[in-house]
Amino acid sequence: MSTFLINFLLGACRHRHQSRPFTLDRQTYKVCLDCGKEIGYSLESMAPLRSEEQRELKKMERSKNVRRKGIA
Numbered sequence: 001m002s003t004f005l006i007n008f009l010l011g012a013c014r015h016r017h018q019s020r021p022f023t024l025d026r027q028t029y030k031v032c033l034d035c036g037k038e039i040g041y042s043l044e045s046m047a048p049l050r051s052e053e054q055r056e057l058k059k060m061e062r063s064k065n066v067r068r069k070g071i072a
């Protein structure tokens, strides 16, 4: 399997034009300036999050949204 396909399946982005990391709503991430993909970023390791860490983050985000909708 090619590296490109592996990265695609893991949701990674191969573009190099990325914004500086910034924090919004207590989440730090970079944005790909080519495709607009959000890349989670760890301030602790000062590196992009690994794909499994990103997945965890998305899961947490989703459960937060469900809770917010439940209140409204």
Ligand SMILES: [Zn+2]
Binding pocket: 013, 014, 015, 032, 033, 034, 035, 036, 037
């Ligand atoms: Zn990209």
